[in-house]
Amino acid sequence: MRCDTIKFKKAPKIVGSFSIVGPKEGEGNFKDYFDYIMKNDLFGEKTFEMAERKMVETAITGAIQNAKLNVKDIDILVAGDLLNQIISSSYAARAFNFPYLGVYGACSTMAESMAVGAILVDGGYFKNVACCTASHFSTAERQYRFPLELGNQRPPVSQWTVTGAGSCVISCEGEGPRITMATFGKVIDWGIVDVNNMGAAMAPSCASTLLAHFENTKTSPDDYDLIATGDLGKLGSEILIDLMEDKGIKLGLNYCDCGQMYYKRNQNTLCGGSGCGCSATVFNSYIMKKLKSGKLKKVLFLPTGALLSTTATQQGESIPGVCHAIVCES
């Protein structure tokens, strides 16, 4: 019988983390937890794409400093992002003198990079692994949807791509919350074709991974202080709650979605935040700080990704989703 869940023998530690966000994100619900709030979305660069790359560099450097390590202590970077050919990660990797393993799981990338990072450390292959992902409202919108200048209306089911980057360092030594388990998810596609409705497209993959995780680990929602999905948003997280209830599992008050909680009600983000940076900045700020202080003891973190591209959409394809889960314990 196949088991998609890894239980780490050595429980690699998250020894450092860093979050950097844009000004709008800096006015949202997690504003007191972020490490750096940019004054504007260009971050001193000529284009939004260059700004996103610089955010990745800043997040990685910040996480290494937060871990009280030097750049030369890092063995490898595991990173990815939403832009075509994951350029934010690849071009940022150029700035560092350590190897680079590019990954892609759309907005599930933070958990994917952390799961791979934990494997590299737990297996004894590397000592210190940096993990990172990012997204930027202006680069994602113009790549996936419409030119920014168009100022088009946004449907009620849409979400707002978070401008933010999150990074952490996973290590076999030092102090920090431990990664105890990881569950890799299957690609699930229930035929959603509305590119504005990411929550509905991703919820089934989230339910699939969550069910597999509970079954493989013989745990239930009550075993976790916090179950945090990535960016299902208001609608997607409602769908997830329904899908789980259909399977006899009730997600209670310890369940939340990073995207749903990200912005304040008056920030006009409709169904909430989205993008790789959404769950990445919440995890590497709020969740990490609560784990470190012991306010949270056991967190199930499961960001979801919509694996579409504009080409696939233009050719009439529906939107597959994927969701990877990790368990962190203080």
Added chain:
Amino acid sequence: MRCDTIKFKKAPKIVGSFSIVGPKEGEGNFKDYFDYIMKNDLFGEKTFEMAERKMVETAITGAIQNAKLNVKDIDILVAGDLLNQIISSSYAARAFNFPYLGVYGACSTMAESMAVGAILVDGGYFKNVACCTASHFSTAERQYRFPLELGNQRPPVSQWTVTGAGSCVISCEGEGPRITMATFGKVIDWGIVDVNNMGAAMAPSCASTLLAHFENTKTSPDDYDLIATGDLGKLGSEILIDLMEDKGIKLGLNYCDCGQMYYKRNQNTLCGGSGCGCSATVFNSYIMKKLKSGKLKKVLFLPTGALLSTTATQQGESIPGVCHAIVCES
């Protein structure tokens, strides 16, 4: 002192492999080694992108069959490709009922996926891992360069994107060549801005990984029956030979480049083959068959990737390269 090279304790085995190529590739130098040659580039699908997805599905299924395993035996798929948001891999993953770990290293993806796959097996995390990558001339050309209908002239330094997919199954049990080492590469950028000259852009990253590999493993070119780079092409492999000679290392007759050797002289591919499918189909046909028969005993396989995107290029960015290496022994 950091070491970028992993030496696998259990030496995971490549128990199955499969290669599928287009008609032009089926007339090239490796025609007698491929498992499946398509009659045309559409492979019964409506678009080239859909054909590429079907090629990935076919390669994965073929490798599983070649390994004498069933789909239900596979624990996870590690795959990636050149298309935006690696859709060929992600949409193919939809067809299988196992988890999916998306990776991206441009044309270095076959080695990256195999290195990650070997880690997952060697570390005892999974039993059978499928690895795959693909490229398609018609999808890559119209994504990276010009519409196919334009029929524009190709400069002498250009290469021809291979239409092909290669897949293998890495396992802790069974019979097959062993993966004994893997070296993850750094991202290197020497400022090449000509998007037609991939060989020059990637050669420095290849030299970087090759030097690190030789140093970490205390080996020299003579220790390998075959040193095969991925798709440096005629020019890029000449540059690599020069760069290595500058460092006092002479690459001799046991060095070859998959891209340079791919097509026949009269096939008008200028500097040779390129694309993820180039080294992937050579490895999973010719190299695997020679390793299995014992004609090759120790192979150093190091595909290179150019990490550019059209957006990065349009914004004046140069082309970073990356190269991951694996060692396979019969």
